[in-house]
Structure formats: structure tokens, C-alpha cells
Amino acid sequence: MTAMISLRNIWVEYGDKIVLERVNLDIAERSFVSIVGPSGAGKSTLLRLLLGQEAPSRGQILLDGVPLKPECGPDRGVVFQRYSVFPHLDARHNVLFGLECAAAPLTGRLFGAARRAALEEADAMLAAVGLGDNGHVFPAQMSGGMQQRLAIAQALVKRPRILLLDEPFGALDPGIRGDMHRLITRLWREQALTIAMVTHDIEEAFALATRVLTLDKRRHDPHAPHRFGATAVYDLVLDRRVKAEIEAIRSITIDENDNN
Amino acid sequence: MRLVNIRPTRRTTALLGAAPLILLVLAYLVASASRHAFNPADKILPTPGAMIAAMRALVIEPDVMTGERLFWSDTFASLERLGLGLAISTLWALIAGLILGLIPLMRATFGALVTTVAVIPPIALLPILFIVFGLGESAKVALIVIGILPLMIRDIAAYVESLPPEQMIKAQTLGASSWQLALRVALPQVMPRLIHAVRLSLGPAWVFLISAEAIASDVGLGYRIFLVRRYLSMEIILPYVAWIALLAIAMDWVLRQISQRGFAWAHGAR
Numbered sequence: 001m002t003a004m005i006s007l008r009n010i011w012v013e014y015g016d017k018i019v020l021e022r023v024n025l026d027i028a029e030r031s032f033v034s035i036v037g038p039s040g041a042g043k044s045t046l047l048r049l050l051l052g053q054e055a056p057s058r059g060q061i062l063l064d065g066v067p068l069k070p071e072c073g074p075d076r077g078v079v080f081q082r083y084s085v086f087p088h089l090d091a092r093h094n095v096l097f098g099l100e101c102a103a104a105p106l107t108g109r110l111f112g113a114a115r116r117a118a119l120e121e122a123d124a125m126l127a128a129v130g131l132g133d134n135g136h137v138f139p140a141q142m143s144g145g146m147q148q149r150l151a152i153a154q155a156l157v158k159r160p161r162i163l164l165l166d167e168p169f170g171a172l173d174p175g176i177r178g179d180m181h182r183l184i185t186r187l188w189r190e191q192a193l194t195i196a197m198v199t200h201d202i203e204e205a206f207a208l209a210t211r212v213l214t215l216d217k218r219r220h221d222p223h224a225p226h227r228f229g230a231t232a233v234y235d236l237v238l239d240r241r242v243k244a245e246i247e248a249i250r251s252i253t254i255d256e257n258d259n260n
Numbered sequence: 261m262r263l264v265n266i267r268p269t270r271r272t273t274a275l276l277g278a279a280p281l282i283l284l285v286l287a288y289l290v291a292s293a294s295r296h297a298f299n300p301a302d303k304i305l306p307t308p309g310a311m312i313a314a315m316r317a318l319v320i321e322p323d324v325m326t327g328e329r330l331f332w333s334d335t336f337a338s339l340e341r342l343g344l345g346l347a348i349s350t351l352w353a354l355i356a357g358l359i360l361g362l363i364p365l366m367r368a369t370f371g372a373l374v375t376t377v378a379v380i381p382p383i384a385l386l387p388i389l390f391i392v393f394g395l396g397e398s399a400k401v402a403l404i405v406i407g408i409l410p411l412m413i414r415d416i417a418a419y420v421e422s423l424p425p426e427q428m429i430k431a432q433t434l435g436a437s438s439w440q441l442a443l444r445v446a447l448p449q450v451m452p453r454l455i456h457a458v459r460l461s462l463g464p465a466w467v468f469l470i471s472a473e474a475i476a477s478d479v480g481l482g483y484r485i486f487l488v489r490r491y492l493s494m495e496i497i498l499p500y501v502a503w504i505a506l507l508a509i510a511m512d513w514v515l516r517q518i519s520q521r522g523f524a525w526a527h528g529a530r
Contacts, residue, residue: 053429072432083424086431088448088525097444098434105437108444138525151430158434 010059021229034205037215077155306495345404353412361420378410
């Protein structure tokens with residue numbers, strides 16, 4: 001498969017503090033990349049680069065061969081750990097938001113037939129993440145898991161080239177987290193997504209991803225620890241056999257049929 | 261049980277809340293009666309009868325000079341000034357607050373100006389307003405606006421700035437432009453806060469209204485209070501103050517209802 005996103009010799013520096021150094025990375029279409037590493041190793045920085053929220057100090061990021069603008073756009077969807085949904089809109093309108101922004105630049109709202117068509121699309125997406133019956137519920141009335149489902153639906157309705165997840169399940173109960181793992185795996189397969197996920201949970205990283213990327217510092221200067229940045233120290237591609245073994249070790253089966 | 265854990269029921273809350281007010285009224289009645297027993301011509305603590313008689317002349321009987329019922333023309337004049345001042349302030353606080361809160365360039369340009377204006381005591385500007393706008397209605401409305409607008413702008417701008425950055429990023433990944441961010445993300449979320457800011461500004465707005473009316477006016481609640489002060493007419497001042505308090509409470513209640521009905525999501529509706 002060809003590389004959809006390429007990072008070429010990326011450096012990120014804040015003043016004299018180097019966060020990332022010499023990051024070279026190709027992310028293939030339809031892959032699921034987990035990014036793990038100790039705190040402060042630049043996991044979230046890397047995700048912000050991919051998102052376009054920040055520009056690298058040096059180096060180049062290419063999306064489909066074109067340099068990425070340092071601004072967020074609808075070709076890259078995102079789900080954060082919290083605050084990714086709009087509290088003033090119910091579930092349906094949260095999902096509708098992305099469709100309305102593209103179609104109505106001035107009013108930000110759709111009317112008549114166009115609105116009905118967009119609402120149908122939004123409802124279908126809500127159903128796909130298991131919120132089919134919760135269209136009129138506001139985020140404040142939802143559990144953490146439901147809010148994350150909504151955030152995923154909201155991002156996917158724009159059909160982004162890549163979906164970026166920043167510790168999306170970190171704040172959820174273990175049981176709910178399992179449900180969310182099944183959901184994201186199913187969506188990834190069904191909708192042919194490309195996903196990059198930052199996580200603290202190594203088990204989660206291996207269970208979900210086709211590729212696990214570990215960020216850490218290769219070099220360490222005890223007198224000036226901030227002068228060396230992190231880079232990808234392990235880059236493991238997981239094939240089906242390895243994944244099956246990991247599954248066996250975890251002895252948790254992913255139920256493909258009854259995954260809400 | 262610890263004191264901090266004792267919670268009154270709805271009924272008890274109402275009773276407890278009314279008790280100090282009732283006690284206050286009773287204390288006044290007792291004090292008034294005792295002063296009148298000593299000196300029937302006392303003007304400092306008038307009896308309820310004297311208040312009713314004095315107010316009847318203002319509420320029901322037309323004034324000899326103008327033919328108007330003074331209490332009502334005072335009320336309407338004051339409410340008009342207050343309403344205009346609040347409406348202008350609210351509109352501009354919303355527009356300026358959104359612009360300052362959302363656009364870093366605008367914040368860099370005008371943030372210091374708003375902060376500077378906000379620290380100037382508005383009453384100190386009143387002479388300038390009278391010189392610029394004359395002694396008419398505009399100077400009084402302008403005092404209210406200058407008095408409450410800078411703080412309202414700062415409050416709204418700070419609130420817009422404090423919206424989670426994740427939300428702004430998310431909206432941008434959903435294709436929102438700067439305009440759409442303002443219109444669809446910031447504006448609806450700021451509305452309950454705006455109503456809250458208006459409620460908090462009601463107190464200062466009344467202060468500036470009464471001040472302006474006291475200094476230069478020929479009609480208005482504040483004007484009347486300061487006019488009859490010359491004759492020690494407590495039987496008019498006290499009902500007027502009570503009426504002002506009642507109007508302020510009613511306005512606050514209406515604003516709270518609007519916020520709760522219109523923006524249920526912001527009040528933790530379950």
C-alpha cells in the first residue's frame with residue numbers, strides 16, 4: 001500500500017526544548033496506528049502535527065503527496081479524550097454540524113430538502129455508532145462512553161482521510177472501554193478508515209492497531225535532558241498471526257456479530 | 261448531624277427566607293409607632309398610613325402642573341432609560357465579546373483599551389457626558405452604557421476564550437470557518453452567559469441611572485427621590501425605594517426564566 005501521510009525528518013522545538021527529532025514516518029491507507037510512549041515523549045505533539053494544529057519546526061508533512069497546511073481541516077477528523085462534542089446541540093445536531101458547515105458557508109444551517117437529506121445521513125451515522133435512539137439527547141445527559149460514540153460519529157460523517165484519536169477511551173470505565181474497542185474496530189473495517197491513536201494503554205494499543213509506534217528518546221543527556229527529542233524507537237507491524245497470539249494471551253474474544 | 265449537612269425542605273426554605281423580611285417590616289412598624297407616640301409630627305419613620313396617603317397623590321391623582329400621574333411617568337421614564345442602556349450594552353457586549361474572545365488579532369489590538377476603559381469610574385465621566393450629550397436622555401443612557409459595557413465585554417470575551425480549545429479544533433476539523441465558529445459554536449454557548457452578565461449588571465445599571473437622574477433630570481424615580489429629600493419626605497422615598505427593589509427583582513426573575521427556558525442545556529437539564 002502507498003503512504004497516505006508521510007512525515008519527512010520532522011523536528012519540533014519549543015524554544016531550546018526539543019520535543020521531537022528526526023521523525024520519519026509513512027502511514028499507509030487503511031492502517032490503524034497506535035502511538036505509545038512515556039509521558040512527555042511527544043505523542044500528543046505528533047498527533048497535533050498530523051491534525052495541523054501545530055507546524056513542525058523543521059521537516060515536511062505530506063498528505064497524499066501534498067504538503068499539509070498548518071491548520072485543521074475537514075480531511076482529518078479528531079476525537080479527543082474530552083470536550084469533543086458541542087454541549088449546546090443534541091446528538092443529531094452535533095452530527096449534522098459538519099454537514100451544515102460545508103453546505104451553508106454563510107448561515108451555517110441547512111433548510112428544507114437539503115436539511116432532511118443531511119439529517120438522514122446524520123441519523124444513519126448515529127445508528128452506526130449505536131446512538132440510533134439518542135438523537136435528541138444532549139451531551140450533558142450522556143455517559144462518557146456515549147459522548148465518545150457521538151464524537152466518533154461527528155468526525156466520521158465528514159468521511160475524513162484519517163481519523164486521529166487522542167486517548168479517546170482513557171477516561172472510560174474498563175467495561176465501556178471494551179465496548180468502544182469493538183465499536184472502533186468494526187467502524188475501521190466497515191468504513192475502510194485510516195486511524196492514528198495516541199494511548200497510554202499498551203494493551204489497548206496492541207489489541208486494536210495494525211502497527212504500534214513507540215516514541216521515546218534515543219539519546220539522553222543528564223545535564224540537559226531537554227536538548228534531545230523523542231523519535232520512533234520501535235515500529236512494530238502486527239500481522240494477523242501476532243494479533244491472534246496477543247488475543248490468546250489476553251483471552252478476550254472480540255465478538256464480531258454482536259458488537260453494538 | 262453536622263450543621264453543614266442540614267438541608268431545609270422547599271417549604272422551610274420559603275418560610276426561613278420570608279422570616280427576616282417580615283421581622284424587618286415589624287421592626288419598622290414598632291419603631292415608627294414608638295416615634296409617633298413621642299412626636300406625632302415625626303417625618304423620619306412615617307406610618308404606613310402616611311405612606312399610602314402620599315403615594316395615592318402620586319399614583320392615582322394627576323399632577324397639578326403637568327396633568328400626569330407622577331409615579332407612573334417616573335417609572336416609565338426610568339425604565340425607558342434603563343432598558344435602552346441595557347439593550348445597547350447587551351448587544352455590544354455580545355458582538356465585541358465574541359470578536360475579542362475568538363480572534364487573537366482583535367484581542368491584541370483592543371484588549372488593553374477595554375481593560376483601560378473598564379477601570380475608569382463611570383461617574384467621573386458624567387460631567388463629560390453632560391458636556392458632550394447635553395442634559396437630555398442620551399447622557400443618562402450613555403452613563404449606564406459606559407458603566408456596565410466594559411465589564412460585560414470583558415466577561416463575555418473571557419468566557420468565549422475559556423471555551424475548551426478541543427471544541428474549536430473539532431469544529432475546524434468539521435469544516436467550520438471563522439464565521440461559522442462564531443455563529444454556530446461560540447454564539448449559542450455564550451447566550452446563557454450573556455443573560456447572566458445582564459443580571460449581574462442590573463445592580464450597577466440602577467446605580468448609574470439613579471445617579472444620572474439625581475444630578476440632572478425632570479422626571480424619573482431617582483429624580484423624585486432626590487427632589488422630595490429636600491422636604492424630608494420619607495413617606496415618598498421609602499415606597500419609591502421599595503418599588504425600585506421590586507422592579508429589579510422582577511427583571512432578574514424574568515431574565516432567569518428566559519435563560520432556563522431557552523437554554524436548558526446550560527442549566528444541567530436532566
